[in-house]
Amino acid sequence: MEIKVEVRKYVIENLVNDGPAISLSDTTPLITGGLIDSIGMIGLVRFIESRFGIEFASREVDAHRLDTLEAIESLVFKKLTQAPRPL
Amino acid sequence: MPGPEGSLLHEWLLKTARKSPDGLAILEDGKTTSFGDLLAQVESVAVTFFELGVRQGDRVALVLPKTTESIVAVFASLFVGASYVPIHPRWPKERIAIALDDCAAQIVVADSDGILNISRRAGGGTVEWNQALSQRRVIRPVLQSVTDAAIILFTSGSTGNPKGVVLSHGAVSAFVKWTAQEFQIDSRDRVASPSPLGFDLSTFDIFNMAWCGATCVVAPESIVWMPRFLAGYLRDTRTTCWYSVPSILAGMYDDGGLAHGGGPDLRVALFAGEVFPSPKLTLLQAALPGVVLANLYGPTETNVVTWHRVPLTFDSSEPLPIGKPCPYAQVTMDPETGELLAGGASTMSGYWNRPEETARAFIDLEGRRYYRTGDRVSRGPSGDYTFIGRLDRQVKRRGFRIELGEIEAVLARHQTVLEAAAVAYDRRDRGTAITAFVRSVSREATTIQEIRAYCASSLPLYMAPDRVVLVESIPKGNRGKIDYASLKKAAEDSDSGD
Numbered sequence: 043m044e045i046k047v048e049v050r051k052y053v054i055e056n057l058v059n060d061g062p063a064i065s066l067s068d069t070t071p072l073i074t075g076g077l078i079d080s081i082g083m084i085g086l087v088r089f090i091e092s093r094f095g096i097e098f099a100s101r102e103v104d105a106h107r108l109d110t111l112e113a114i115e116s117l118v119f120k121k122l123t124q125a126p127r128p129l
Numbered sequence: 130m131p132g133p134e135g136s137l138l139h140e141w142l143l144k145t146a147r148k149s150p151d152g153l154a155i156l157e158d159g160k161t162t163s164f165g166d167l168l169a170q171v172e173s174v175a176v177t178f179f180e181l182g183v184r185q186g187d188r189v190a191l192v193l194p195k196t197t198e199s200i201v202a203v204f205a206s207l208f209v210g211a212s213y214v215p216i217h218p219r220w221p222k223e224r225i226a227i228a229l230d231d232c233a234a235q236i237v238v239a240d241s242d243g244i245l246n247i248s249r250r251a252g253g254g255t256v257e258w259n260q261a262l263s264q265r266r267v268i269r270p271v272l273q274s275v276t277d278a279a280i281i282l283f284t285s286g287s288t289g290n291p292k293g294v295v296l297s298h299g300a301v302s303a304f305v306k307w308t309a310q311e312f313q314i315d316s317r318d319r320v321a322s323p324s325p326l327g328f329d330l331s332t333f334d335i336f337n338m339a340w341c342g343a344t345c346v347v348a349p350e351s352i353v354w355m356p357r358f359l360a361g362y363l364r365d366t367r368t369t370c371w372y373s374v375p376s377i378l379a380g381m382y383d384d385g386g387l388a389h390g391g392g393p394d395l396r397v398a399l400f401a402g403e404v405f406p407s408p409k410l411t412l413l414q415a416a417l418p419g420v421v422l423a424n425l426y427g428p429t430e431t432n433v434v435t436w437h438r439v440p441l442t443f444d445s446s447e448p449l450p451i452g453k454p455c456p457y458a459q460v461t462m463d464p465e466t467g468e469l470l471a472g473g474a475s476t477m478s479g480y481w482n483r484p485e486e487t488a489r490a491f492i493d494l495e496g497r498r499y500y501r502t503g504d505r506v507s508r509g510p511s512g513d514y515t516f517i518g519r520l521d522r523q524v525k526r527r528g529f530r531i532e533l534g535e536i537e538a539v540l541a542r543h544q545t546v547l548e549a550a551a552v553a554y555d556r557r558d559r560g561t562a563i564t565a566f567v568r569s570v571s572r573e574a575t576t577i578q579e580i581r582a583y584c585a586s587s588l589p590l591y592m593a594p595d596r597v598v599l600v601e602s603i604p605k606g607n608r609g610k611i612d613y614a615s616l617k618k619a620a621e622d623s624d625s626g627d
Contacts, residue, residue, distance in 0.1 A: 065578070075578075076585025076593045080354050081527070081560070084384065087355065100358035101351050 045094070045115045052089050053111075057082040068112045073105045083108060090114065096121045136275040136302035139207035141339035142168060143270065149342055152316060156366055157197050157347040164342070167201065174205035174247075175268045177261035181249050183235050185210030185271050188281065190234035192216045192225060194350045195326050198245055198258060200335055202238045203326070207298075210271040211235070212278040214293070215326035221586050227290050228283050232481060275299035281481050282327055284429045285531050285592065287522070289538025293481030294429045296329075303457040303474035304432045305336040311436075312397045312421065314370060316342035319394070321363065322372040323353045324528075329429050330401060333372045343370075360385030364392035371398045372425075374528025375405035376560065378413060388416045401425040401433065402528030404448065404516060406558075411445040426451035426516070427458075427471065429530070430490065430500050434458035434471040435514055450513035451506070459497060462508060468520055469506045470499035522613075524553040526561040529591040533563070536594065539587050540565060545574040550603050551594060552617040556624065564620035565594035568603055575599070596620070 050066055057078050058066075072078045078086065086108060091097055096118065107117045135141070142164075145152070150165030162170075183189060189206040191213055193199040199215075206213040214232045216225055218240065229237065229250070238247050238258075245258035279298045286292040308314065320343045324330040338345035346366045352358040360381040363371065371378075371391075378400055381387040391398070398420050405424060414422055422439040437452025454460040458473035470492060477500070479487035492499050505517045522533045533551040540549035548568045556562045565584075569575045577597045584593040598620075604612040 070578075071582075073590075074585060076581045076590065079590055079593065079595075084355060084380070088384070100355065100361070103355075104351055105354075 045118050046111045048093060049086075049090065049114050050111055052093075053078070053086070056089075057085060066111065069110050071109050072111075073109045075109075078108075086114075090118060094118050094122060136299050136306075137207075137270075137273055138279055138298050138301060138336055138339065139171075139204050139270055141336065142171065142204050145339055145342045149316065152342050153344045154338055155197050155200060155345050155347060156319065158349045158352075160197060162197055167204075170201045170262055171204040171208060172267050173264040174201055174258075174261045175208035175270075176264040176266045177247060177256050178205055178209050178211070178236060179268055181236050181247060181254055181256065183209050183211050185273070186277070187211040188214050188232050188234040190214045190216055190229055190232060190237045190239075191326060192218050192229075192237060192239035193245075193326065194218060195324075195331065195347055196349075197347060199238070199326055200345065200347070203335060204339075207279060208268060208270045210273055210277070212281055212295070214281045214283075215331075216283065217325050217327055217589065220589050223587055224291065224589065228293075231290070232281055232293055273298065275302065276478070278478060280332070282329060282429050285523075285529075285535050287532040287534030287538075289535055289542070291535075292483060292486065295478040295481050296332075296432065297478050300432065300475045300477065301332050301336060304455075305332060305340055307433075307455055307457060308333060308399075309337055309341050312370060312399075312423075314341045314343055314397075318343040318369045319346050319367055320344070320370040320372075321346035321348060321366070321368045323348045323359060323377060324373060328402075328528075329427075329432050330372055330374070332432070333399070337370075356380035356383065356385035358385075360387050360391075363395065367392070367394040369394050369396050371395065373400060374402040375400045375410075376403065376527040379405070379409050382409065382413050382416065387413070391417050391420060395420055397421045397423075399423050399425055401427070402530075403525040407443075407445040407447065407449055410439065410449060411443060414439060414441075414443060424449050424451060426514075427475070428500070428502050428504075430477045431458070431471045431473075431502070432475040434460055434473065434475060437513060448515055450509065450515045452513050459499070460514070461494065461499065462506060462514070463501075466520060467505045467507065467517065469502045469504045469514060470494065471502055472497055472499040476500055524561055524563070526553075526563070526591055529589075531563070531592050536563070536565060536584075536588065536592060540567060540580070540584070542587070543575075543580065543583050545569045546580075548603055550611045550613065550616055552613055552620050554617055554621050554624075562596070562620075562624065563594045564596045564598060564616075566598050566600050566603055566616055566619075568600055572599075572601075596624075598623075 146164040146168035152164045154164045154167040155162040189211045248255040280296045281293040283291040320334040322334040334345045424437045425433040427434040435452045437450045506514045536551040537549045551565045553563045580597045
């Protein structure tokens with residue numbers, strides 16, 4: 043639950059530029075819905091990595107796995123439970 | 130550097146493959162393809178293209194990312210005398226359909242549900258890629274001339290639809306041969322351009338492979354978007370010559386560890402497509418000692434026509450010049466407007482199927498034909514040109530060229546939109562931002578989110594506005610023209626800037 047809250051806050055404050063008029067549900071498509079572009083994706087990955095103390099390798103993360111808050115949560119959750127936190 | 134003669138792009142591959150069949154042609158994510166294997170695959174697929182009805186002068190649409198298979202399809206198209214038309218598979222469906230209809234491709238090579246297929250557009254007929262590879266017949270390349278079309282590249286058009294730039298074998302050849310000579314590329318090199326096939330930058334790596342026998346390093350889509358992955362890939366693949374837009378190099382510097390060097394093998398890094406911010410370039414230069422850095426300039430219509438090697442004593446308080454003409458190019462400046470006019474061997478044949486636009490694009494001066502770049506330049510005492518700005522409403526974002534008029538035209542097609550105006554402004558480190566002001570039939574008729582989703586389904590992601598603002602009216606000047614200056618100011622003022 044907390045993962046989605048934090049990512050939603052980050053996305054609204056940093057990546058979506060339309061201001062308070064926009065609302066994000068857990069299933070709003072962020073990338074395929076045109077809200078976040080490729081630069082935004084890079085920023086999003088950096089935020090997730092630093093906030094949750096994980097590091098993605100290539101192929102672990104792509105537009106599909108970052109497209110909704112729900113998908114991001116499951117991606118982060120999988121990563122957190124799968125691998126020990128890097129030192 | 131010394132390669133087979135001639136200017137037909139597929140003949141380069143034929144000769145190189147005969148000379149060094151065991152040489153490494155393509156390296157893609159651990160998968161290797163020798164020149165001998167590549168030629169065998171090209172010949173086999175070319176037979177299939179021919180059997181599906183492709184003839185000289187036809188077009189083959191490649192709705193594919195840049196992969197080993199799509200490079201095979203590029204050369205197979207050229208083998209049967211057709212031009213290839215790269216269309217990005219992640220473009221919205223509507224835009225892909227418009228491009229396919231516009232170029233009237235005979236066949237389409239595309240991935241459908243994970244299976245690579247070659248399909249006839251009119252009247253059916255589909256062959257799976259793997260089946261095409263098992264052809265046993267061999268086809269001789271048809272006789273062609275250097276003025277025959279080799280590639281059609283779609284670029285943003287202000288009327289709302291992309292337009293196709295036709296480049297001949299000779300046009301591509303002029304650029305590739307020059308890069309090989311100027312940067313001394315040979316069979317020991319590993320060349321890479323992370324740009325999609327539909328970008329003119331992608332002629333550098335594919336055709337230097339064929340011309341010089343160099344290895345083409347293909348970066349998979351899963352890697353290209355993330356600077357850290359891409360920089361690691363560059364080092365792991367021991368890439369020697371790199372060509373990309375500045376924003377990718379800058380991204381790899383900021384986030385990819387390029388600040389600590391590009392690895393022991395990198396020796397040439399070329400960039401084109403947009404202005405490289407001078408302070409960042411100075412940092413990159415310091416991080417890559419011994420690497421030749423050069424700014425290549427030219428719109429898709431002319432490919433590269435001027436270039437400038439970044440000097441060791443580069444002064445970062447000045448903008449980096451676009452430099453002096455390449456040896457095959459003729460470049461001059463309109464004395465009244467300061468517009469850069471460019472002609473010569475690398476120039477396009479014209480826009481596909483658009484004779485009026487083609488006529489408007491060129492100007493004849495003293496018996497020479499020049500393309501009007503729309504770029505305003507100045508010329509310094511050393512003879513170097515420097516880019517100042519645009520004469521029209523075209524903008525660049527991460528090296529992608531965008532006509533703001535195309536965004537407006539697409540927005541105006543939305544059922545609730547009465548009028549739209551798009552403006553772009555520079556956000557310094559964060560690049561170009563685009564804001565679209567939209568007036569809809571009523572306040573309740575639509576939402577920002579709906580417009581954003583519509584943009585995502587109708588425009589490539591790089592063209593979608595960063596921000597959509599719903600307005601009651603769009604400001605006009607006294608002649609009824611949209612007051613872009615005040616809209617731009619409104620967009621800039623309301624940008625939080627964080």
